[in-house]
Amino acid sequence: MKEITLGVGLAIEIALIIATILIISSHLRKNSRNNTNIQLNEQYYKSLFEENPDAIFIFDLNGKFVVANNAVSIYGYSVAELIDKPFSGFVLPNDLERVTAHFVEAVEGTATNYECSILDKEGQQREISVTNIPIFVNEVIDGVYTIIKDITKHKKAQHDLMEAEAKYRSLVENSLVGVYIMQDGKLVYVNPRLCEMSGYKCEELVGLNVSEFIYPEDLALVNENISKRFNNEIGTIKYEYRAIRKDMSVITFELYGSKIVYNGKEAIIGTVIDITERKNTEKMIKHMAYHDQLTDLPNRYLLREKLNEAIIASSQNNCRFALIFLDLDRFKAINDTMGHEVGDKVLIEIAERLKGCVNEKDIISRYGGDEFSILLPESGEQRAIEVAQQIITKLSLPLTFQHHELLVTPSIGITVFPNHSESLDTLIKNADLAMYHAKSLGRNNYQFFNEELNKKAQHELDMELNLRKAMEQNQFELFYQPQVNLETNQIYGAEALMRWIHPEKGIIPPDSFIPLAEETGLIIPMGEWAIRTACRQNQKWQEAGFSPITVSVNISAKQFFQSNLVEIVESALTETGFNPKYLELEITESITMDVERSITTLLELQRLGVKVSIDDFGIGYSSLNYLKRLPIDKLKIDQSFIRECPHDMNSNTLVRTIIIMAHLLKMKVIAEGVETEEQVSFLLSQGCKEAQGYLFSKPLPVSEFEMDYMQKRLEK
Missing domain, CATH: 3.30.450.20 (PAS domain)
Structure with a gap:
């Protein structure tokens, strides 16, 4: 029994020991885990402090450095150089009061965040973001924990961005x-x-x-x-x-x-x-290129475009259209007896009356001089007859100018597409032939084109024969019209103008034979003769002791584009010994339409030293986009622009525009057809210093030009 009791007690004791061991073991394990956590937290803190890319400090309550991590090296300092030093020595004076106030807040228990400027060890200003955190030990503030982040680059980028934005805004706003x-x-x-x-x-x-x-x-x-x-x-x-x-x-x-x-x-x-002004200017220039300055009707170039469109449309739709050409009978007599001013008013009135004979779809154009054309789309013979009869009726009513009653009648020619031709040029030619046929039948009537008009063609052949004979018999002479410097009132040059001195008919005006010469190709030998004669005459004047002047000679488009024009000019200069700087060739605006061919020829002439001007500028079609590419020395303002100056605002604007354009393109500019002192004053006020016209002199034969101008220049 005693042994049993002893056994139970031993078992209990052993159980207690085991329990004690387990408790001790559990307690030891718990302590071990706590120690591990403490060590782990220390490692966390150490890593956060020592490996942090931002500078971290601990300050005492007086603002002195106690601890710092190695990130302070970015400011050029070692940790040892900072310990026991106050932060105030590193802060810019302007920020010190504000920084101190934030530090005091942290000391009093409130965490703060702010930005300020400090100096690094090299004295460079650095921008930093600062976070101050109070350190509590046993619920008492023992110091301040401070983290600073370098925001220098960020602030610079921010400043640059603001500066760029300010520049952009200024640029945009202004x-x-x-x-x-x-x-x-x-x-x-x-x-x-x-x-x-x-x-x-x-x-x-x-x-x-x-x-x-x-x-x-x-x-x-x-x-x-x-x-x-x-x-x-x-x-x-x-x-x-x-x-x-x-x-x-x-x-x-x-x-x-x-x-x-x-x-x-x-x-x-x-x-x-x-671009309103630019568009208006472009519109005005385009209008100038395609419209007649006097009547504001479409000119021949716009007519050709509309005719081409009508041919295409009529061919596609299998319909017809009619083309009417009309010429004012005896209009030259009005100009000769009453002057060009009255003649221009007559043309303007005729244009208005023609508008009353057609509808909105029809196109009236002033083809040139006293010639008008009317395109009647989707019309045949009957409509053309009705319009022609209306024209004859309306134009037959008397006109009254300056208390004079004038009667102007038309001669009208008509062609119908496709009956009389399907070609643009042939339609125009046939209408022109029909018009002259109407004129030959007594004027004030209309005629359709027909094969009988071959008689007219024969007449032209006769005229061609007479022109050839005139060349062989030396019936041509050059007259000279002086070109004057408006500032000095002295002549500096002259335009050589061809005149046909017929043994029976006397002086035949250029308008009567130059167009035929152009059409037949006779203009080429006639033009060559004019160049050689002008060079020879000017050289004679110089050899006679007269002061040199520039002589200008007209060159037709057909002559300009002949393959050997440059060789002809060079040969004339060589044969006569004439200095090329005193020779000026006047070309027409139509030449500028074929820019590439024109440039080649003009550059060759420029190489010779010859000057080039565009004659009658403004009445034709100049490719203004390409005009700046052409080596042109001078623009000649057509007399139709000068005639109304300075009293007509539209004429003034057009002349001013041409002068400005010429100057911008580094070209000289000369006005043709100057007849009054008022026109001279207007031109000078606009910067045009050269002119020619009847105010100074009509074209003169050599002997009169010598006596009236060359001799007087020599005497002066």
Whole structure:
């Protein structure tokens, strides 16, 4: 029994020992885990402190460095150099008071965050972001834990960005072009220049739907281009459209735009330039090129374009059209007896009366001089007869000018497409032949083209024969019209003008034979004769002791484009010994239409030292886009522009435009047909210093020109 009791007690004791061991073991394991956690936390703290890329410090309550991590090296210091030193020695004076206040807040228990400037060891200013955290030990503040992040680069980038934005804003706000941003169909930004151009205040434009100021006819174009940009069909786009100003006037913009992201949403940014004045100028120049200055009717060049369009349309639609040519009978007599001013008024009145004979689809043009043409689309013989009869009736009514009653009748020729030809040039030629046939039948009637007009062709052959005979018998002479410097009133040159001295008919004016010479090709030998004669005569004057002058000779288009023009000019200069700098060749505007061929010939003439001018500038069609490429020395303003100056505002504007254009292209400019002192004053005020015309002298034969001008120059 005793042994049993002893056994139970031993078992209990053993159990207690085991339990004690387990408790001790559990306690030891717990202590071991706590120690491990402490060591782990110490490692965490050590890594966070020592490996942190930002500088970390502990300050005592007096603001002295107690501990620092190795990141302070980015400021050039070692940890040892900082310990026991106050932070105030590193802060810029301007920031010290604010930094101290933040430190005091941390000492008093409030964490703070701020930015300031310090100096690194090399004395360079560094921008930093500072976080101060109070250190509590047993619920008492024992120091301040400080983390600083170097934001120097960030601040510089921020400063650069602000500076760039300021520059951009200044550039945009003061730009000479309009700038806008559009989002959801509305303007969300506009610069002052756009407001100025549109007449709106900025606050009025912002929020306005673009459709509210776009010209209605251009709205579809604008919307289409906006859609293309938003759909990434195109990148940057350039196009023109019309807009309505606040005062309801219409202006034309040239727009450059592209897609951007603005305030997190897609938008369109763009610039606009007000090109209204440029478009008006282009329109005016184009109008000048295609319209007659006196009557404002389409000229022959526009007629040719419309004729070509009519031929194409009529061929496709299997229909006809009629072409009417008319010439005013005895119009030259009006000019000769009453002067060109009355003659011009007659032409203007005739143009107005012709407008009353046709409908809106018909095209009236002044073909040249006193010749007019009328294109009647989708018309045959019957319509042409009705219009021709109406013209004869209306033009037969008397005209009254300066208390004189004038009667002007027309001679009318008619061709019908395709009956009389399917060729543009042949239609014009046949209408012209029919017109002259009407004139030959007594005037004031109309005639259709027919084969009987071969008689007219025979007449031209006879004239051609007479022209050839005139060349063989030396019936041509050169007359000279002086060209005057308006500032000094001295002549500096003369234009050589061809005259046909017929043994029976006397002086035949150039208008009577030059066109035929052009058509038959006789103008080429006649032109060569004129060049050689002018060079020879001018050389004689110089050898006789007269002061040198520039002599200008007209060159026809056919002569200009002959293959050996340059060789002819060079040969004439060599044979006569004439200095090329005193020779000027006057070409027509039509030559500028074939730019590439023209440039080659003009450069060769320039190489010889010969000057080149464009004669009668403004009445034909000059390819203004290419005019700047041509080596031209001078533009000659046609007398029809000068005639109304300075009393007619339109004439003044046209003349001023030509002078400005010539000067911008580094060309001289001379006015033809000057007849009054008022015209001289106007030309001088516009910068035109050269002129010729009846105010100074009519064209003179050699003997009279010598006596009246060359001799007087020598005496002076």
